[in-house]
Amino acid sequence: MIAEIGHYALALALVFAAVQGTVPLIGAARGDPRLIGIARETAVGQAAFIAIAFFALMACYVVSDFSVATVAQNSHTLKPMLYKVAGVWANHEGSMVLWVLILSLFGLSVALAGRNLPPPLRARVLAVQGLIGVGFLAFILFTSNPFARLDPAPIEGNGLNPLLQDPGLAFHPPFLYLGYVGFSMAFSFAVAALIEGRVDAAWARWVRPWTLAAWCALTVGIALGSWWAYYELGWGGFWFWDPVENASFVPWLIGTALLHSAIVVEKREALKSWTVLLAILAFSASLLGTFLVRSGVLTSVHSFASDPARGVFILMLLVLFIGGSLVLYAARAPALKGGGLFAPISREGALALNNLFLCTAAAIVLLGTLYPLILDALGGGRVSVGPPFFTATFVPVMIPLLAAVPVGGMLAWKRGDLPGVLGRLKLAFGAALLAAIATLSLASIKSLLAALGLAIAAWLIVGALWDLASRLARARRLPRSAWGMTIAHASVGIIVAGITASQAWQVEHIALMRPGDVAEVAGYEFRFNGASQIRGPNYVAWRGAVTAMRNGQPVAAMTPEKRTFPVERQTTTEAAIHTTWLADLYVVLGEPDGAGAWSIRIYYNPLVPWIWVGAVMAALGGVVSLTDRRHRIGAPVRAARPAAQAAE
Amino acid sequence: MTRKRRRLVFVVLGMLVLGGATALVLTAFEDSLVFFYSPTDIATRQLPADRRVRIGGLVEAGSIARGADGLSVRFVVTDLANTIPVSYRGVLPDLFREGQGVVAEGRLANGVFQADEVLAKHDEKYMPPEVVDALKKAGRWQEGATK
Numbered sequence: 076m077i078a079e080i081g082h083y084a085l086a087l088a089l090v091f092a093a094v095q096g097t098v099p100l101i102g103a104a105r106g107d108p109r110l111i112g113i114a115r116e117t118a119v120g121q122a123a124f125i126a127i128a129f130f131a132l133m134a135c136y137v138v139s140d141f142s143v144a145t146v147a148q149n150s151h152t153l154k155p156m157l158y159k160v161a162g163v164w165a166n167h168e169g170s171m172v173l174w175v176l177i178l179s180l181f182g183l184s185v186a187l188a189g190r191n192l193p194p195p196l197r198a199r200v201l202a203v204q205g206l207i208g209v210g211f212l213a214f215i216l217f218t219s220n221p222f223a224r225l226d227p228a229p230i231e232g233n234g235l236n237p238l239l240q241d242p243g244l245a246f247h248p249p250f251l252y253l254g255y256v257g258f259s260m261a262f263s264f265a266v267a268a269l270i271e272g273r274v275d276a277a278w279a280r281w282v283r284p285w286t287l288a289a290w291c292a293l294t295v296g297i298a299l300g301s302w303w304a305y306y307e308l309g310w311g312g313f314w315f316w317d318p319v320e321n322a323s324f325v326p327w328l329i330g331t332a333l334l335h336s337a338i339v340v341e342k343r344e345a346l347k348s349w350t351v352l353l354a355i356l357a358f359s360a361s362l363l364g365t366f367l368v369r370s371g372v373l374t375s376v377h378s379f380a381s382d383p384a385r386g387v388f389i390l391m392l393l394v395l396f397i398g399g400s401l402v403l404y405a406a407r408a409p410a411l412k413g414g415g416l417f418a419p420i421s422r423e424g425a426l427a428l429n430n431l432f433l434c435t436a437a438a439i440v441l442l443g444t445l446y447p448l449i450l451d452a453l454g455g456g457r458v459s460v461g462p463p464f465f466t467a468t469f470v471p472v473m474i475p476l477l478a479a480v481p482v483g484g485m486l487a488w489k490r491g492d493l494p495g496v497l498g499r500l501k502l503a504f505g506a507a508l509l510a511a512i513a514t515l516s517l518a519s520i521k522s523l524l525a526a527l528g529l530a531i532a533a534w535l536i537v538g539a540l541w542d543l544a545s546r547l548a549r550a551r552r553l554p555r556s557a558w559g560m561t562i563a564h565a566s567v568g569i570i571v572a573g574i575t576a577s578q579a580w581q582v583e584h585i586a587l588m589r590p591g592d593v594a595e596v597a598g599y600e601f602r603f604n605g606a607s608q609i610r611g612p613n614y615v616a617w618r619g620a621v622t623a624m625r626n627g628q629p630v631a632a633m634t635p636e637k638r639t640f641p642v643e644r645q646t647t648t649e650a651a652i653h654t655t656w657l658a659d660l661y662v663v664l665g666e667p668d669g670a671g672a673w674s675i676r677i678y679y680n681p682l683v684p685w686i687w688v689g690a691v692m693a694a695l696g697g698v699v700s701l702t703d704r705r706h707r708i709g710a711p712v713r714a715a716r717p718a719a720q721a722a723e
Numbered sequence: 724m725t726r727k728r729r730r731l732v733f734v735v736l737g738m739l740v741l742g743g744a745t746a747l748v749l750t751a752f753e754d755s756l757v758f759f760y761s762p763t764d765i766a767t768r769q770l771p772a773d774r775r776v777r778i779g780g781l782v783e784a785g786s787i788a789r790g791a792d793g794l795s796v797r798f799v800v801t802d803l804a805n806t807i808p809v810s811y812r813g814v815l816p817d818l819f820r821e822g823q824g825v826v827a828e829g830r831l832a833n834g835v836f837q838a839d840e841v842l843a844k845h846d847e848k849y850m851p852p853e854v855v856d857a858l859k860k861a862g863r864w865q866e867g868a869t870k
Binding site: 415416417418419427428431432435438439442443446456457458459460461463464467468471472585586587637645646647648663665666668672674676 | 726730733740743744748750751752754757758759789792793815817818828856
């Protein structure tokens, strides 16, 4: 019964979305306030019914109702409760319900909190959101019904892929989707602006917080995915340039560009049509990411089912939304009067440069991701584009961008004083030089690239802090956005340091070890004490006991595991990680040789924890910026208009 | 600076960055594309010398032999028409098994494929698409046989 309620609620949500996607557009065109007002009611209705469907699906998982096909395929009574709940979005059908739920919640927040928006603009934004909702609700109902019944119902479910039974992965999809779908707000605002033919500073001020919120969520989502790959896959790496990783990275790069170009629109009313294009592209990249990951075009842990009908449907949606919005853009963008061209040496010039590099980087990543698919489709044979390609292309594009960050942040609007800014960055330049020299003279393995990486990291961190300090010296109170920018830019330095050090000085040691054997890796001694069998809630495991020591003194007791899940008939590796915050000690239990010894992999990963710290800090910087007065001013003013509300 | 000059600066800068990126991509494609070969491809065609390639197929039953150090392993990859011996040193992925599909990356040396990477699969039902293609080409693919 619960499943039928959920299914019915989805169908009702589709009807609401269809009304939301059409009537307000007509109303806004005719200037009819009654039709415009419908946007708000339908957005609330759509969100309510999708929420009912989502919680109905969750209820089916929680009570393990195996008469529902997706539950039977992806759950099991013995699964811990967290993974029963997370199991809702750990499969294709459920994850699409989460997708539309987040979409409708964004629509709901515009409907409820967007009272400062001019009603026609709000109606158009909600209408575009409604149209996206129609597309994806139809996709769910016609190709991926999560509530389909099984008859007869199996007694027990198939369980969930054990790799996905992990706290990191339980929260990875919701954050990723908050980011992906969050860009739909920028998209809707862009399309609404194109329909109205008007983009101004106010428009940029409305778009920017949504973009920023989406960007923060996407940053956290990508970091969670990377963190998961790091400790769960047991290969000691954190980023593999895997197509599905790239699929989430491209929207991030374009979203980052959008964040920066929207500032130019807000402050200088320039780069207008470019910003609108970026808003369209950011969401298009999100849709493309959804298509690549969900259609089964790419084989990975994410491609749950490769049903061609689904791929074709998403491809149609893709063509419709991306193609439609680009056609609208081509028709209307020339009418958006820009603020004229600005001086190259200025804050806005630096932000344009930022956009140029970020978009080039996004294009490179996209090309490397799609090339094997295109070549295969053209019958050119199977190739793989791996990390060497991305290192050779992405890194050279990033280096000038990152080197320009502290300079750009200090340039004045309109006309910047480049020599003056460079003069004020003396301290940061000194720090960078020092970092490079220290790297070249102290490190055991000399690497020019590592020296360059750490120099850029020092340049970014000291540059950001120095900028903040000199601003604080001039003004007593700084806007929160200045703090946010400092935190975000410094965190990029921290991430760069983490990536550089782990690439340059990771130590890998593989050995066959008997109980009592000691391996020496990077100044630490690792003593293998043996392995024993243990029993978990829904798995059995071999647990190794390894003592990490430094100069004979125990540092950490480490317990890497090799888990076997009988229901799913699958084995997973649980790496044991001890972090000193300057480095991770990372131990993986391999295989027994049958005579009492185990193959054991030990990694010394310098500065890897900084990558996660940096990513969290970057998102935090975004959140601090979000709380800026500028974004709160004109934000929903409670009360004041009770009469108007009643009439609505 | 006149309007025209400003525009010129941006156009030139944009061309430089895009041109540089294109050059980078083209050279990287030249050097770092990894092509896939099935055992039959290797038997019938010349492999490009000194280039990393991927091979794939099924791990032949009874072919896994471990070295004395417990870390090196030799096995035979087959597409059921031709075979190729593979040698690898390191820890194999969790789902490495006889009769299962496998993809390995490395170089061919003296008739033996020296793998430096054996690719992990995510679940046991999954068959690498390259392997499916290789088996199809060798005429040995049965739909649903490995499910």
